[in-house]
Amino acid sequence: MPADSTFTEQFATEYARNAVPTMLKAIGSIKRYNRFVLLGALLTSYLHQAHYLWTQNAGYFAYLVPLIFDAAMVSMLTIVRTPGIAKDAKRGAMVVFAGAALLSATINFASPGSLALRAVFALVVVLVIGVELVAGRIRPDFAAIEAEAAALL
Numbered sequence: 001m002p003a004d005s006t007f008t009e010q011f012a013t014e015y016a017r018n019a020v021p022t023m024l025k026a027i028g029s030i031k032r033y034n035r036f037v038l039l040g041a042l043l044t045s046y047l048h049q050a051h052y053l054w055t056q057n058a059g060y061f062a063y064l065v066p067l068i069f070d071a072a073m074v075s076m077l078t079i080v081r082t083p084g085i086a087k088d089a090k091r092g093a094m095v096v097f098a099g100a101a102l103l104s105a106t107i108n109f110a111s112p113g114s115l116a117l118r119a120v121f122a123l124v125v126v127l128v129i130g131v132e133l134v135a136g137r138i139r140p141d142f143a144a145i146e147a148e149a150a151a152l153l
Helices: 007-055 061-081 087-110 115-135 142-152
Strands: none
Touching (some): 007 115, 087 115
């Protein structure tokens, strides 16, 4: 560091040096929490739907059908969130994901119980949609980082 640098320049340099590791750490943390939300919501919805379908005399299919829909949702999310996959494949995956998620939310809402309880179980699936759509768009905003670093100088 040159001897004639100011405290502001030293701070800006140190800030810039720490910005990338801090950002990567935050993105990693967000991904872990999103994974928890996804798995927790899918498990909650799966168990709720399986129980409901079992009470409707669906037999062992009560456990298989919700599992297939949840697996389809995860598969479609993987396609949507993976960089480099063709845009038409991502659009198709988003349509399939939205359809499976809406059907899942509908089944959760159609099950017996109070209106509030049914709404909570339906909103669990809606939460998955929202969290995953946001998670798929998390990336650094380099222009904002540069502007913030420049403002420090």
